[in-house]
Amino acid sequence: MTGTATSSPERVPLVDYLVLDDGPPHLIAHECTSCGARYFDRRNACASCFGTDFTTVEIATEGTLRTFTIVAFAAPGVEVPFVSGVIDCDGTSVRGNLTNVEPDSDHVQTGMKVRLTTYSLGTDDQGTEAISFAFEPAP
Ligand SMILES: [Zn+2]
Structure with a gap:
Protein backbone atom coordinates (compact mmCIF):
# COMPACT_ATOMS: atom_id res chain seq x y z
CA MET A 1 0.00 0.00 0.00
CA THR A 2 1.28 3.44 -0.91
CA GLY A 3 -0.11 6.71 0.29
CA THR A 4 -1.04 7.77 -3.20
CA ALA A 5 -4.66 8.78 -3.63
CA THR A 6 -6.21 6.79 -6.44
CA SER A 7 -9.74 6.52 -7.63
CA SER A 8 -10.89 2.96 -7.27
CA PRO A 9 -11.09 1.31 -10.66
CA GLU A 10 -14.59 0.62 -11.87
CA ARG A 11 -15.81 -2.95 -12.00
CA VAL A 12 -18.46 -3.69 -14.56
CA PRO A 13 -20.40 -6.96 -14.62
CA LEU A 14 -20.50 -8.71 -18.00
CA VAL A 15 -24.21 -9.41 -17.57
CA ASP A 16 -26.66 -7.11 -15.87
CA TYR A 17 -27.99 -9.84 -13.57
CA LEU A 18 -24.63 -10.09 -11.84
CA VAL A 19 -24.55 -7.68 -8.88
CA LEU A 20 -21.17 -6.46 -7.62
CA ASP A 21 -22.31 -3.84 -5.15
CA ASP A 22 -21.68 -3.99 -1.42
CA GLY A 23 -21.42 -7.45 -0.01
CA PRO A 24 -20.65 -10.70 -1.78
CA PRO A 25 -21.40 -10.92 -5.50
CA HIS A 26 -24.73 -12.47 -6.36
CA LEU A 27 -27.18 -12.92 -9.19
CA ILE A 28 -30.60 -11.36 -9.44
CA ALA A 29 -33.63 -12.44 -11.43
CA HIS A 30 -36.94 -10.95 -12.41
CA GLU A 31 -39.70 -12.87 -10.68
CA CYS A 32 -43.26 -12.89 -11.97
CA THR A 33 -45.47 -11.60 -9.16
CA SER A 34 -48.36 -13.80 -10.35
CA CYS A 35 -46.77 -17.24 -10.65
CA GLY A 36 -43.20 -16.86 -9.35
CA ALA A 37 -41.45 -17.80 -12.61
CA ARG A 38 -37.96 -16.33 -12.73
CA TYR A 39 -36.09 -14.85 -15.70
CA PHE A 40 -32.60 -13.45 -15.98
CA ASP A 41 -33.36 -11.44 -19.06
CA ARG A 42 -35.84 -8.60 -19.06
CA ARG A 43 -39.34 -9.67 -20.00
CA ASN A 44 -42.40 -7.72 -20.93
CA ALA A 45 -44.64 -10.63 -20.03
CA CYS A 46 -44.29 -13.91 -18.20
CA ALA A 47 -43.96 -16.92 -20.50
CA SER A 48 -45.85 -19.08 -18.01
CA CYS A 49 -48.89 -16.99 -17.10
CA PHE A 50 -48.62 -13.85 -19.28
CA GLY A 51 -48.42 -11.68 -16.17
CA THR A 52 -46.67 -8.37 -16.67
CA ASP A 53 -45.56 -7.50 -13.14
CA PHE A 54 -42.09 -8.51 -12.05
CA THR A 55 -40.10 -8.03 -8.91
CA THR A 56 -36.35 -8.39 -8.47
CA VAL A 57 -35.14 -11.29 -6.35
CA GLU A 58 -31.69 -12.36 -5.19
CA ILE A 59 -30.59 -15.81 -6.30
CA ALA A 60 -28.92 -18.16 -3.83
CA THR A 61 -25.15 -18.20 -4.39
CA GLU A 62 -24.87 -21.91 -3.68
CA GLY A 63 -26.55 -24.65 -5.61
CA THR A 64 -26.47 -28.12 -7.07
CA LEU A 65 -25.18 -29.03 -10.50
CA ARG A 66 -28.22 -30.36 -12.31
CA THR A 67 -26.74 -31.11 -15.70
CA PHE A 68 -23.53 -30.28 -17.52
CA THR A 69 -21.68 -30.54 -20.80
CA ILE A 70 -17.93 -30.74 -21.22
CA VAL A 71 -17.26 -28.37 -24.09
CA ALA A 72 -14.31 -29.50 -26.18
CA PHE A 73 -14.60 -27.15 -29.14
CA ALA A 74 -15.17 -23.42 -28.99
CA ALA A 75 -14.42 -20.21 -30.80
CA PRO A 76 -10.74 -19.29 -31.25
CA GLY A 77 -9.37 -17.74 -28.10
CA VAL A 78 -11.69 -19.68 -25.82
CA GLU A 79 -9.82 -22.14 -23.66
CA VAL A 80 -11.14 -25.71 -23.93
CA PRO A 81 -12.21 -28.00 -22.53
CA PHE A 82 -14.50 -26.25 -20.11
CA VAL A 83 -17.66 -27.29 -18.29
CA SER A 84 -20.97 -25.62 -19.11
CA GLY A 85 -23.67 -26.43 -16.62
CA VAL A 86 -27.12 -25.75 -15.29
CA ILE A 87 -27.12 -25.13 -11.56
CA ASP A 88 -30.18 -25.43 -9.35
CA CYS A 89 -29.77 -22.48 -6.98
CA ASP A 90 -32.44 -23.08 -4.39
CA GLY A 91 -35.02 -23.79 -7.07
CA THR A 92 -33.83 -21.36 -9.72
CA SER A 93 -32.01 -22.73 -12.77
CA VAL A 94 -28.86 -20.82 -13.59
CA ARG A 95 -26.70 -21.44 -16.64
CA GLY A 96 -23.02 -21.01 -16.02
CA ASN A 97 -19.58 -22.44 -16.53
CA LEU A 98 -17.69 -24.33 -13.88
CA THR A 99 -14.27 -23.20 -12.80
CA ASN A 100 -11.55 -24.37 -10.41
CA VAL A 101 -12.28 -27.99 -11.26
CA GLU A 102 -10.78 -30.46 -13.71
CA PRO A 103 -13.10 -30.50 -16.75
CA ASP A 104 -13.68 -34.23 -16.84
CA SER A 105 -16.30 -36.66 -15.61
CA ASP A 106 -14.06 -37.86 -12.76
CA HIS A 107 -14.27 -34.45 -11.13
CA VAL A 108 -17.58 -33.08 -12.36
CA GLN A 109 -20.72 -34.94 -11.42
CA THR A 110 -24.41 -34.21 -11.49
CA GLY A 111 -25.56 -33.38 -7.98
CA MET A 112 -22.29 -31.84 -6.83
CA LYS A 113 -22.50 -28.74 -4.66
CA VAL A 114 -21.20 -25.56 -6.26
CA ARG A 115 -21.07 -21.90 -5.38
CA LEU A 116 -20.95 -18.64 -7.28
CA THR A 117 -17.60 -17.05 -7.92
CA ILE A 131 -16.26 -9.14 -14.30
CA SER A 132 -17.98 -12.38 -15.17
CA PHE A 133 -19.26 -15.21 -13.04
CA ALA A 134 -18.85 -18.96 -12.87
CA PHE A 135 -19.45 -21.70 -10.35
CA GLU A 136 -16.81 -23.59 -8.41
CA PRO A 137 -17.04 -26.69 -6.22
CA ALA A 138 -18.33 -25.76 -2.77
CA PRO A 139 -16.30 -26.98 0.19
ZN1 LIG B 1 -46.02 -15.72 -14.35
Whole structure:
Protein backbone atom coordinates (compact mmCIF):
# COMPACT_ATOMS: atom_id res chain seq x y z
CA MET A 1 0.00 0.00 0.00
CA THR A 2 1.28 3.44 -0.91
CA GLY A 3 -0.11 6.71 0.29
CA THR A 4 -1.04 7.77 -3.20
CA ALA A 5 -4.66 8.78 -3.63
CA THR A 6 -6.21 6.79 -6.44
CA SER A 7 -9.74 6.52 -7.63
CA SER A 8 -10.89 2.96 -7.27
CA PRO A 9 -11.09 1.31 -10.66
CA GLU A 10 -14.59 0.62 -11.87
CA ARG A 11 -15.81 -2.95 -12.00
CA VAL A 12 -18.46 -3.69 -14.56
CA PRO A 13 -20.40 -6.96 -14.62
CA LEU A 14 -20.50 -8.71 -18.00
CA VAL A 15 -24.21 -9.41 -17.57
CA ASP A 16 -26.66 -7.11 -15.87
CA TYR A 17 -27.99 -9.84 -13.57
CA LEU A 18 -24.63 -10.09 -11.84
CA VAL A 19 -24.55 -7.68 -8.88
CA LEU A 20 -21.17 -6.46 -7.62
CA ASP A 21 -22.31 -3.84 -5.15
CA ASP A 22 -21.68 -3.99 -1.42
CA GLY A 23 -21.42 -7.45 -0.01
CA PRO A 24 -20.65 -10.70 -1.78
CA PRO A 25 -21.40 -10.92 -5.50
CA HIS A 26 -24.73 -12.47 -6.36
CA LEU A 27 -27.18 -12.92 -9.19
CA ILE A 28 -30.60 -11.36 -9.44
CA ALA A 29 -33.63 -12.44 -11.43
CA HIS A 30 -36.94 -10.95 -12.41
CA GLU A 31 -39.70 -12.87 -10.68
CA CYS A 32 -43.26 -12.89 -11.97
CA THR A 33 -45.47 -11.60 -9.16
CA SER A 34 -48.36 -13.80 -10.35
CA CYS A 35 -46.77 -17.24 -10.65
CA GLY A 36 -43.20 -16.86 -9.35
CA ALA A 37 -41.45 -17.80 -12.61
CA ARG A 38 -37.96 -16.33 -12.73
CA TYR A 39 -36.09 -14.85 -15.70
CA PHE A 40 -32.60 -13.45 -15.98
CA ASP A 41 -33.36 -11.44 -19.06
CA ARG A 42 -35.84 -8.60 -19.06
CA ARG A 43 -39.34 -9.67 -20.00
CA ASN A 44 -42.40 -7.72 -20.93
CA ALA A 45 -44.64 -10.63 -20.03
CA CYS A 46 -44.29 -13.91 -18.20
CA ALA A 47 -43.96 -16.92 -20.50
CA SER A 48 -45.85 -19.08 -18.01
CA CYS A 49 -48.89 -16.99 -17.10
CA PHE A 50 -48.62 -13.85 -19.28
CA GLY A 51 -48.42 -11.68 -16.17
CA THR A 52 -46.67 -8.37 -16.67
CA ASP A 53 -45.56 -7.50 -13.14
CA PHE A 54 -42.09 -8.51 -12.05
CA THR A 55 -40.10 -8.03 -8.91
CA THR A 56 -36.35 -8.39 -8.47
CA VAL A 57 -35.14 -11.29 -6.35
CA GLU A 58 -31.69 -12.36 -5.19
CA ILE A 59 -30.59 -15.81 -6.30
CA ALA A 60 -28.92 -18.16 -3.83
CA THR A 61 -25.15 -18.20 -4.39
CA GLU A 62 -24.87 -21.91 -3.68
CA GLY A 63 -26.55 -24.65 -5.61
CA THR A 64 -26.47 -28.12 -7.07
CA LEU A 65 -25.18 -29.03 -10.50
CA ARG A 66 -28.22 -30.36 -12.31
CA THR A 67 -26.74 -31.11 -15.70
CA PHE A 68 -23.53 -30.28 -17.52
CA THR A 69 -21.68 -30.54 -20.80
CA ILE A 70 -17.93 -30.74 -21.22
CA VAL A 71 -17.26 -28.37 -24.09
CA ALA A 72 -14.31 -29.50 -26.18
CA PHE A 73 -14.60 -27.15 -29.14
CA ALA A 74 -15.17 -23.42 -28.99
CA ALA A 75 -14.42 -20.21 -30.80
CA PRO A 76 -10.74 -19.29 -31.25
CA GLY A 77 -9.37 -17.74 -28.10
CA VAL A 78 -11.69 -19.68 -25.82
CA GLU A 79 -9.82 -22.14 -23.66
CA VAL A 80 -11.14 -25.71 -23.93
CA PRO A 81 -12.21 -28.00 -22.53
CA PHE A 82 -14.50 -26.25 -20.11
CA VAL A 83 -17.66 -27.29 -18.29
CA SER A 84 -20.97 -25.62 -19.11
CA GLY A 85 -23.67 -26.43 -16.62
CA VAL A 86 -27.12 -25.75 -15.29
CA ILE A 87 -27.12 -25.13 -11.56
CA ASP A 88 -30.18 -25.43 -9.35
CA CYS A 89 -29.77 -22.48 -6.98
CA ASP A 90 -32.44 -23.08 -4.39
CA GLY A 91 -35.02 -23.79 -7.07
CA THR A 92 -33.83 -21.36 -9.72
CA SER A 93 -32.01 -22.73 -12.77
CA VAL A 94 -28.86 -20.82 -13.59
CA ARG A 95 -26.70 -21.44 -16.64
CA GLY A 96 -23.02 -21.01 -16.02
CA ASN A 97 -19.58 -22.44 -16.53
CA LEU A 98 -17.69 -24.33 -13.88
CA THR A 99 -14.27 -23.20 -12.80
CA ASN A 100 -11.55 -24.37 -10.41
CA VAL A 101 -12.28 -27.99 -11.26
CA GLU A 102 -10.78 -30.46 -13.71
CA PRO A 103 -13.10 -30.50 -16.75
CA ASP A 104 -13.68 -34.23 -16.84
CA SER A 105 -16.30 -36.66 -15.61
CA ASP A 106 -14.06 -37.86 -12.76
CA HIS A 107 -14.27 -34.45 -11.13
CA VAL A 108 -17.58 -33.08 -12.36
CA GLN A 109 -20.72 -34.94 -11.42
CA THR A 110 -24.41 -34.21 -11.49
CA GLY A 111 -25.56 -33.38 -7.98
CA MET A 112 -22.29 -31.84 -6.83
CA LYS A 113 -22.50 -28.74 -4.66
CA VAL A 114 -21.20 -25.56 -6.26
CA ARG A 115 -21.07 -21.90 -5.38
CA LEU A 116 -20.95 -18.64 -7.28
CA THR A 117 -17.60 -17.05 -7.92
CA THR A 118 -16.46 -14.15 -10.07
CA TYR A 119 -13.41 -13.59 -12.24
CA SER A 120 -11.87 -10.78 -14.20
CA LEU A 121 -12.11 -10.73 -17.97
CA GLY A 122 -9.50 -7.99 -18.13
CA THR A 123 -9.11 -4.27 -17.65
CA ASP A 124 -9.33 -1.66 -20.36
CA ASP A 125 -7.14 1.43 -20.79
CA GLN A 126 -9.39 3.47 -18.51
CA GLY A 127 -9.02 0.98 -15.68
CA THR A 128 -12.50 -0.41 -16.03
CA GLU A 129 -12.50 -4.08 -15.17
CA ALA A 130 -15.01 -6.47 -16.69
CA ILE A 131 -16.26 -9.14 -14.30
CA SER A 132 -17.98 -12.38 -15.17
CA PHE A 133 -19.26 -15.21 -13.04
CA ALA A 134 -18.85 -18.96 -12.87
CA PHE A 135 -19.45 -21.70 -10.35
CA GLU A 136 -16.81 -23.59 -8.41
CA PRO A 137 -17.04 -26.69 -6.22
CA ALA A 138 -18.33 -25.76 -2.77
CA PRO A 139 -16.30 -26.98 0.19
ZN1 LIG B 1 -46.02 -15.72 -14.35
